[in-house]
Amino acid sequence: MNTPTAPHTPPSVFAVRDLWKVFGPKADRVPGDAGLAALDAAGLRARTGCTAAVRDVSFDVRKGEVFVVMGLSGSGKSTLVRCLTRLIEPTSGTISIDGEDVLSMDAGRLRELRRHRAAMVFQHFGLLPHRSVLDNVAYGLEIQGVGRAARRERAAEFVTKVGLEGMEHRRPGQLSGGQQQRVGLARALAVDPEVLLFDEPFSALDPLIRRDMQEEVVRLHREEGRTMVFITHDLSEALRLGDRIALMRDGRIVQLGTPEEIVGSPADDYVRDFVRDVPREQVLTVRAAMRPARSTESEAGPALAPDATVHEAIEAVARTGETARVVQDGRCLGVVDQAALLGVVAGVAAPAGKAAA
Numbered sequence: 001m002n003t004p005t006a007p008h009t010p011p012s013v014f015a016v017r018d019l020w021k022v023f024g025p026k027a028d029r030v031p032g033d034a035g036l037a038a039l040d041a042a043g044l045r046a047r048t049g050c051t052a053a054v055r056d057v058s059f060d061v062r063k064g065e066v067f068v069v070m071g072l073s074g075s076g077k078s079t080l081v082r083c084l085t086r087l088i089e090p091t092s093g094t095i096s097i098d099g100e101d102v103l104s105m106d107a108g109r110l111r112e113l114r115r116h117r118a119a120m121v122f123q124h125f126g127l128l129p130h131r132s133v134l135d136n137v138a139y140g141l142e143i144q145g146v147g148r149a150a151r152r153e154r155a156a157e158f159v160t161k162v163g164l165e166g167m168e169h170r171r172p173g174q175l176s177g178g179q180q181q182r183v184g185l186a187r188a189l190a191v192d193p194e195v196l197l198f199d200e201p202f203s204a205l206d207p208l209i210r211r212d213m214q215e216e217v218v219r220l221h222r223e224e225g226r227t228m229v230f231i232t233h234d235l236s237e238a239l240r241l242g243d244r245i246a247l248m249r250d251g252r253i254v255q256l257g258t259p260e261e262i263v264g265s266p267a268d269d270y271v272r273d274f275v276r277d278v279p280r281e282q283v284l285t286v287r288a289a290m291r292p293a294r295s296t297e298s299e300a301g302p303a304l305a306p307d308a309t310v311h312e313a314i315e316a317v318a319r320t321g322e323t324a325r326v327v328q329d330g331r332c333l334g335v336v337d338q339a340a341l342l343g344v345v346a347g348v349a350a351p352a353g354k355a356a357a
């Protein structure tokens, strides 16, 4: 597939290298012992009584992206994200935030990391039942030592931002599940963290409210450009929210890429199986179907941006009956025709190939 290389990759917020988290007796010896490290989950448990929840994982979370960690139950998602702020102490490896070594932070620095720099939004986020919505949202500011008037003013701003205006004085018990989740989100946002860490925040919500909250996250991300790490075991949620997705299996990252890379070029059979039912035309872009223009093709036909989905291209081609042009900055990068678009949907290469400009 044609993977566009970004001209300037944003700086890393988190940089994680060779990270292991092993639970169990004498866990420390596992990462450094090639024989033990090579065992699968059952083998390792039988030999040592240990579970390797995170196995030799390396990745960067870039500034401004939504980085999704996806995988089945037990694949290590929560453990991995909790290691980022040492809510779980890693067994080995390195983690840094903005270049600062997280593993050598003292208690004070860690507290500052968790309160100001990387706020976590949990599925069950423990709203304080006897406090109003406003005071729940203000809570993070309160433990930062922000004065009452200032924190309530700021909390009110975020209550509005997540669509709970008029409910400031209710208690959590007087809200629906989705509304409570919004309170949790507002509370995390109010402390203005550099990174928001979400651990399956929406999995308890019914599908419609869940969709609503996903759109809320997308909107907040777009408006504020905030960096987010978002855990989910729901593939469509991952594809909807993620700029990049790390797909985990048994503690390892088996593939890390854009939704288009994961769906268009699965790294192995496991990933292929995982994404089998994804409507490819809604995830893949016209780049996957593009070929060079022949003779006059670059002058006529509907114009599409390079990041238009195959779905959008099908619409344009069906509507006009013409080959569509992929245009960027007034330049025709290539064209997509019916055969190529069908090829993408069917998961086979079009006969003409998929050469890019």
Ligand SMILES: Nc1ncnc2c1ncn2[C@@H]1O[C@H](COP(=O)(O)OP(=O)(O)OP(=O)(O)O)[C@@H](O)[C@H]1O
Residues within 6 Å of the ligand: 023, 024, 051, 052, 053, 071, 072, 073, 074, 075, 076, 077, 078, 079, 080, 233
């Ligand atoms: N404190 C612990 N002690 C021992 N094993 C643990 C501990 N915490 C997690 N594990 C194990 O580590 C593995 C990864 O767990 P983790 O909670 O990270 O998975 P997950 O991907 O978040 O799953 P889920 O989708 O169910 O939340 C599992 O096999 C789990 O049983």
Ligand SMILES: [Mg+2]
Residues within 6 Å of the ligand: 077, 078, 079
């Ligand atoms: Mg979990």
